Amino acid sequence: MRTAKQTFKHGIHPPENKEETNGLPIRQFSFAPLIILPLAQHIGAPSKLVIREGQEVVRGQILAESDGYLSVPLHAPVSGLVKRISNVPTISGKMTTGIYLEPFPSSTQEILDGEPINLDAASPDDILMGIQQAGIVGLGGAAFPTHAKLKIPDGKHCDTLIINGIECEPYLTTDHRVMLEQSDDIFLGIKYLMKATGAKRTIIGIEANKQDAADLLRERLPKNEAISVEVVPVKYPQGAEKMLITSLLGKEVPSRGLPIDVSVVVVNVATTAEIGRLLPHGRGIQERVITITGPGVKKKGNYLIPIGTPLRYVLEQVGVDESVSEVYMGGPMMGVAVANLDISIVKGTSGIVVFNKEQIEQAPQVYPCIKCGACVDACPLSLNPSKLGILAKFEFYEKMAEEYHLMDCFECGSCSYVCPSHIPLVQYFRLSKSIIRKRKVA
Numbered sequence: 001m002r003t004a005k006q007t008f009k010h011g012i013h014p015p016e017n018k019e020e021t022n023g024l025p026i027r028q029f030s031f032a033p034l035i036i037l038p039l040a041q042h043i044g045a046p047s048k049l050v051i052r053e054g055q056e057v058v059r060g061q062i063l064a065e066s067d068g069y070l071s072v073p074l075h076a077p078v079s080g081l082v083k084r085i086s087n088v089p090t091i092s093g094k095m096t097t098g099i100y101l102e103p104f105p106s107s108t109q110e111i112l113d114g115e116p117i118n119l120d121a122a123s124p125d126d127i128l129m130g131i132q133q134a135g136i137v138g139l140g141g142a143a144f145p146t147h148a149k150l151k152i153p154d155g156k157h158c159d160t161l162i163i164n165g166i167e168c169e170p171y172l173t174t175d176h177r178v179m180l181e182q183s184d185d186i187f188l189g190i191k192y193l194m195k196a197t198g199a200k201r202t203i204i205g206i207e208a209n210k211q212d213a214a215d216l217l218r219e220r221l222p223k224n225e226a227i228s229v230e231v232v233p234v235k236y237p238q239g240a241e242k243m244l245i246t247s248l249l250g251k252e253v254p255s256r257g258l259p260i261d262v263s264v265v266v267v268n269v270a271t272t273a274e275i276g277r278l279l280p281h282g283r284g285i286q287e288r289v290i291t292i293t294g295p296g297v298k299k300k301g302n303y304l305i306p307i308g309t310p311l312r313y314v315l316e317q318v319g320v321d322e323s324v325s326e327v328y329m330g331g332p333m334m335g336v337a338v339a340n341l342d343i344s345i346v347k348g349t350s351g352i353v354v355f356n357k358e359q360i361e362q363a364p365q366v367y368p369c370i371k372c373g374a375c376v377d378a379c380p381l382s383l384n385p386s387k388l389g390i391l392a393k394f395e396f397y398e399k400m401a402e403e404y405h406l407m408d409c410f411e412c413g414s415c416s417y418v419c420p421s422h423i424p425l426v427q428y429f430r431l432s433k434s435i436i437r438k439r440k441v442a
């Protein structure tokens with residue numbers, strides 16, 4: 001039998017920087033004076049408004065319903081007044097339709113329940129519908145609607161469910177704290193997920209730097225359930241689905257393929273906890289756990305933050321150094337540097353990392369490729385980032401996709417991280433992929 005000591009090929013070991021928040025319990029964040037909710041908070045069609053300006057809403061009420069299969073509803077994170085429906089800023093720099101919601105300061109903020117999903121009585125399709133109605137998307141950062149990910153395509157089957165508690169991104173400790181503090185929700189979530197997918201067994205994958213979480217979950221494993229906890233060595237990007245499947249099962253997901261092609265479904269551990277927490281009450285997601293950390297933050301921690309809380313308010317509450325020079329949503333490897341503090345926390349926000357001037361070097365000078373091969377040794381998918389970088393420079397996008405598997409690249413940034421010539425390889429690949437996608441639809 002394969003042991004958890006095995007891992008995927010290549011990868012890197014950036015400094016983990018998790019010790020300042022991994023021991024800090026999750027704390028509730030206060031309501032901002034104005035909540036800003038973009039309707040597009042997930043991959044797929046944005047939710048469709050069902051309320052109007054001037055309306056009073058109750059916490060948990062649906063504000064916008066799903067608009068098609070690849071879409072989920074948006075729930076009120078707070079009881080309050082819909083002040084305005086107009087454009088709101090997003091992390092991409094584009095404006096999108098959104099809701100400005102003013103909380104009622106004296107309200108009890110009791111949460112409205114919907115249709116509970118009874119685990120024993122519900123069919124797999126009822127559970128998928130319940131997950132969609134709860135507005136759940138991948139909380140690991142991908143924001144892909146979870147019900148769509150769980151739907152097993154005709155002709156395929158799921159034998160193993162993997163719960164992803166890896167959290168390999170430096171600085172972030174959200175999933176770590178969720179595993180330590182929400183084990184009951186996680187195990188209940190797993191039961192819903194096993195029924196929905198038909199999986200015969202579940203493996204919770206955890207990196208060795210969270211041994212306390214692995215020990216706790218092992219201690220509390222429900223009796224007579226085919227659920228196990230496996231600890232894997234620390235290596236970035238172990239949390240990527242394909243890498244984790246290789247580490248835990250020794251299986252390779254084919255190029256351009258999905259986990260279900262090897263009969264596996266992978267779900268993030270915080271998403272699993274939300275399913276276990278919300279479905280028994282028929283509730284929608286209103287808040288999420290976020291790590292706020294980095295050298296520029298005064299009150300670092302793991303916070304339960306209402307969706308729609310403006311980033312500027314978050315930073316005011318935790319206190320930031322005056323010399324702050326860069327704010328990342330997500331971690332430093334796969335997160336995005338924020339250009340506008342008026343954007344808000346959305347369902348896919350897993351962390352906020354703040355750097356001050358000392359940590360952000362001036363952009364290093366880019367030198368020509370010296371063909372050292374370090375990027376090839378780092379790439380977990382055994383792509384050839386050096387060759388892809390050269391092709392990107394000369395705009396040979398089709399060749400990148402057809403001969404060098406560019407579309408398999410999941411932008412982990414390992415190649416850029418190790419490049420001694422500071423070539424911004426991952427930025428080249430992001431841009432090349434978006435050009436290829438645009439050309440396809442043109």
Ligand code: SF4
Pocket residue numbers: 378379380381383385408409410411412413414415416425426429
């Ligand atoms: S960003 Fe893409 S090419 Fe670079 S190491 Fe990651 S998967 Fe490989």
Ligand code: SF4
Pocket residue numbers: 368369370371372373374375376385386389418419420421422423
């Ligand atoms: S790591 Fe940088 S310098 Fe080395 S082969 Fe790759 S692109 Fe070239």
